[in-house]
Amino acid sequence: MKALRKLLDKxxxxxxxxxxxxxxxxxxxxxxxxxxxxxxxxxxxxxxxDYMDMKRTMAIVVFAMLPAxxxxxxxxxxxxxxxxxxxxxxxxxxxxxxxxVFPIIVVSYVSGLAVEFIFAQIRxxxxxxxxxxxxxxxxxxxxxxxxxxxxxxxxxxxxxxxKEVFGGTGMNILNPALTARVFLFxxxxxxxxxxxxxxxxxxxxxxxxxGFSGETILSxxxxxxxxxxxxxxxxxxxxxxxxxxxxxxxxxxxxxxILVGAAILIYTGLGSWKIIFSVFFGGYFxxxxxxxxxxxxxxxxxxxxxxxxxxxxxGAVFMATDPVTAAQTEKGKFIYGFLTGLLxxxxxxxxxxxxxxxxxxILLMNVFAPLIDHYVIEANIKKRLSRAEDKYLEK
Amino acid sequence: xxxxxKIRRGLDIKLAGKAEKIxxxxxxxxxxxxxxxxFHNLIPKLTVKADNIVKAGTPxxxxxxxxxxxxTSPVSGKVIAINRGERRRILEVVIKADPEIQYESFSIGExxxxxxxxxxxxxxxxxxxxxxRQRPYDIIANPEEKPxxxxxxxxxxxxxxxxxxxxxxxxxxxxxxxIDALFKLxxxxxxxxxNYEYPASQVFTKAQNVQxxxxxxxxxxGNVGVQIHNIDPLNxxxxxxxxxxxxxxxxxxxxxxxxxxxxxxxxxxxxxxxxPRYYKLIGGASIRNVLDNNVSEGINRYISGxxxxxxxxxADGYLGYYDSQITVIPEGDHYDFLGWALPGFxxxxxxxxxxxxxLPNKMYRMDTNLNGGLRAFVLTGQYEKVFPMDIxxxxxxxxxxxxxxxxMEKLGIYEVxxxxxxxxxxxxxxxKDVQAIIRKGLDLMIKEMx
Numbered sequence: 001m002k003a004l005r006k007l008l009d010k011x012x013x014x015x016x017x018x019x020x021x022x023x024x025x026x027x028x029x030x031x032x033x034x035x036x037x038x039x040x041x042x043x044x045x046x047x048x049x050d051y052m053d054m055k056r057t058m059a060i061v062v063f064a065m066l067p068a069x070x071x072x073x074x075x076x077x078x079x080x081x082x083x084x085x086x087x088x089x090x091x092x093x094x095x096x097x098x099x100x101v102f103p104i105i106v107v108s109y110v111s112g113l114a115v116e117f118i119f120a121q122i123r124x125x126x127x128x129x130x131x132x133x134x135x136x137x138x139x140x141x142x143x144x145x146x147x148x149x150x151x152x153x154x155x156x157x158x159x160x161x162x163k164e165v166f167g168g169t170g171m172n173i174l175n176p177a178l179t180a181r182v183f184l185f186x187x188x189x190x191x192x193x194x195x196x197x198x199x200x201x202x203x204x205x206x207x208x209x210x211g212f213s214g215e216t217i218l219s220x221x222x223x224x225x226x227x228x229x230x231x232x233x234x235x236x237x238x239x240x241x242x243x244x245x246x247x248x249x250x251x252x253x254x255x256x257x258i259l260v261g262a263a264i265l266i267y268t269g270l271g272s273w274k275i276i277f278s279v280f281f282g283g284y285f286x287x288x289x290x291x292x293x294x295x296x297x298x299x300x301x302x303x304x305x306x307x308x309x310x311x312x313x314x315g316a317v318f319m320a321t322d323p324v325t326a327a328q329t330e331k332g333k334f335i336y337g338f339l340t341g342l343l344x345x346x347x348x349x350x351x352x353x354x355x356x357x358x359x360x361x362i363l364l365m366n367v368f369a370p371l372i373d374h375y376v377i378e379a380n381i382k383k384r385l386s387r388a389e390d391k392y393l394e395k
Numbered sequence: 396x397x398x399x400x401k402i403r404r405g406l407d408i409k410l411a412g413k414a415e416k417i418x419x420x421x422x423x424x425x426x427x428x429x430x431x432x433x434f435h436n437l438i439p440k441l442t443v444k445a446d447n448i449v450k451a452g453t454p455x456x457x458x459x460x461x462x463x464x465x466x467t468s469p470v471s472g473k474v475i476a477i478n479r480g481e482r483r484r485i486l487e488v489v490i491k492a493d494p495e496i497q498y499e500s501f502s503i504g505e506x507x508x509x510x511x512x513x514x515x516x517x518x519x520x521x522x523x524x525x526x527x528r529q530r531p532y533d534i535i536a537n538p539e540e541k542p543x544x545x546x547x548x549x550x551x552x553x554x555x556x557x558x559x560x561x562x563x564x565x566x567x568x569x570x571x572x573x574i575d576a577l578f579k580l581x582x583x584x585x586x587x588x589x590n591y592e593y594p595a596s597q598v599f600t601k602a603q604n605v606q607x608x609x610x611x612x613x614x615x616x617g618n619v620g621v622q623i624h625n626i627d628p629l630n631x632x633x634x635x636x637x638x639x640x641x642x643x644x645x646x647x648x649x650x651x652x653x654x655x656x657x658x659x660x661x662x663x664x665x666x667x668x669x670x671p672r673y674y675k676l677i678g679g680a681s682i683r684n685v686l687d688n689n690v691s692e693g694i695n696r697y698i699s700g701x702x703x704x705x706x707x708x709x710a711d712g713y714l715g716y717y718d719s720q721i722t723v724i725p726e727g728d729h730y731d732f733l734g735w736a737l738p739g740f741x742x743x744x745x746x747x748x749x750x751x752x753x754l755p756n757k758m759y760r761m762d763t764n765l766n767g768g769l770r771a772f773v774l775t776g777q778y779e780k781v782f783p784m785d786i787x788x789x790x791x792x793x794x795x796x797x798x799x800x801x802x803m804e805k806l807g808i809y810e811v812x813x814x815x816x817x818x819x820x821x822x823x824x825x826x827k828d829v830q831a832i833i834r835k836g837l838d839l840m841i842k843e844m845x
């Protein structure tokens with residue numbers, strides 16, 4: 001440990017003002033602060049500071065995503081071997097999935113961080129930690145067979161257009177991971193939608209059992225089916241949907257794994273329980289309304305099941321809760337969450353063009369979040385002004 | 396009002412080093428200082444030079460914009476130094492004390508029988524006026540004005556703060572005299588805000604001419620700003636004054652004996668103090684004698700005041716005018732290998748992000764490390780958890796940053812002071828200098844309004 005610190009201290013002057021590598025200061029600083037919490041002390045204001053910093057925050061959020069990631073990797077293998085009809089076990093499934101998913105994670109982080117480093121260096125700022133979370137989110141919301149170059153292009157697009165042009169971490173309006181996903185959705189629709197992309201290897205057709213259909217439950221519902229079946233025709237149970245033994249984007253299938261992540265986020269105080277609960281409540285509410293006015297099988301899906309299928313749970317816990325793009329007032333979070341859940345289910349069921357409505361709903365509410373906050377603040381201002389008026393009149 | 400006002404939001408930081416309720420005697424200090432930098436927005440004009448002889452109560456400097464506000468010496472002796480900082484700003488006027496103090500004479504009398512003008516004059520001439528501060532703006536009160544109320548917080552909830560019930564023990568008569576004097580200065584009530592979680596001192600509960608308000612809850616329940624907000628919030632144009640209990644006692648002594656007797660009881664606290672105790676000394680004293688042989692080895696930070704709002708001083712620096720506490724903690728200029736990734740059993744956090752939450756009764760030794768780099772606002776809801784006022788803290792801070800006077804007014808800038816945001820600054824994950832921003836906001840309002 002000491003040797004490492006000595007090495008960094010020796011190299012540091014070269015990266016500081018006047019040094020040879022002054023231009024790469026942000027890069028050096030990023031690596032140094034990754035290894036060591038810096039030795040800066042408080043100068044003004046409070047003399048002690050909470051140990052919580054941005055790096056710890058991002059680390060915990062990534063940690064909360066691990067259950068969904070690990071399950072997702074296993075599920076990739078599971079769905080694949082279901083399609084080929086081969087024997088497999090937990091370990092084989094997981095290792096197979098790991099082999100498929102890990103490159104996507106690497107590509108996501110490398111391309112995103114490259115953009116972050118370049119922008120930080122040009123601006124002369126520290127490299128911000130925001131991408132540590134986005135980099136893990138992007139792989140979890142894409143189909144497993146997505147070409148790696150597409151992941152790279154989408155990530156670069158999302159970081160530049162979704163975040164950096166606004167000023168970087170903390171300044172963006174739209175959720176960067178969703179920006180990447182929606183870019184893929186509109187730019188490369190054949191790779192992102194349809195019935196063949198959700199099970200690994202299905203679109204290449206090699207070794208697949210005859211007649212295997214790799215549709216997600218949502219696409220079956222959109223087609224108007226009344227019962228949902230897996231690739232070989234067996235019916236899915238509600239437990240399958242809850243535990244996640246269904247095809248879908250890599251991290252979105254297991255509601256249980258996502259809820260474990262939600263528990264971690266809420267307990268450590270990093271994910272707003274207000275948003276999570278409101279999104280689920282809004283979705284459930286819309287599900288009930290649709291059940292009431294049901295004119296087709298999609299609307300008849302029990303409200304609770306709506307919450308387990310598709311990307312709803314994942315969006316509710318990991319996307320809608322992004323503090324920068326969500327509503328920032330405590331009261332506003334309830335309204336924002338409720339409308340997000342409401343719109344997600346509404347778009348999903350009533351709009352034939354979008355089999356999944358969560359990503360659109362969240363992005364739309366990201367745009368409206370400042371407006372919601374504005375009205376919450378205005379209410380507070382009005383209260384203050386009328387209090388002053390009452391006092392004035394009393395006199 | 397006899398209901399207890401429960402403050403629900405806030406945070407009691409679990410710091411090690413609380414002072415035991417034992418009086419210690421230290422060698423009386425030889426050196427004392429009055430520091431113009433203790434008084435925000437003050438432009439001091441000196442009335443003494445080096446080598447001048449002064450008595451306790453002799454003016455040392457006055458306020459350039461309000462010359463009747465005098466700042467006087469707490470002891471008698473010789474002015475030995477006037478220390479200046481950048482751009483010749485006066486940092487401190489240092490006096491070497493006589494072994495026996497000689498006092499200037501001021502008016503003696505029963506404040507209840509004196510007129511407002513006489514009370515004011517006595518306070519101004521003796522240099523006690525600066526003890527009275529005002530909200531809004533959190534600056535020294537203006538003698539030309541009359542506030543609608545005066546607030547006294549009888550308890551201090553800041554980390555390791557002294558127990559006021561202990562420090563005012565036995566001073567019923569002086570405290571009451573001080574109250575009587577203050578009563579002449581307002582056309583409304585004097586609010587005495589006590590901590591209802593423990594039985595308060597009789598000095599407070601038996602006081603006359605006051606309205607007693609009961610509070611309970613974590614820090615910042617003891618902050619006068621929070622108390623004012625919960626009793627009678629300030630609107631634009633309102634004026635309230637506030638003062639600390641020991642200063643009320645010093646005012647009482649003025650009218651009782653006609654002298655400026657700046658003795659007070661302070662707490663020596665902090666994880667680096669070997670025996671944290673209470674000491675009796677005279678305001679402005681050098682802390683060297685008190686720290687003698689009582690501090691751990693190593694590089695420490697000496698703070699006049701508490702860790703949230705106090706000022707950094709040297710090991711032989713001087714106690715601040717408004718402070719009744721000294722805190723000594725270790726400096727934190729060291730690197731922490733992968734600090735943000737490890738469990739962190741010894742790291743205290745308001746969040747449950749570190750495994751220290753497994754140990755709920757532990758007291759922590761915290762150093763002055765910033766614990767992260769400065770970032771933009773990212774997390775939301777953090778400040779609100781420790782800010783018990785019906786004001787939106789982040790939005791107010793943003794209004795200050797963009798210098799939007801109108802918005803600052805609408806969001807409640809008149810009600811706040813930097814100390815109310817100290818906990819927000821402590822918990823801030825983005826390491827923003829919140830108190831400095833609010834101070835800047837208040838200064839902008841002063842410029843606009845006055």
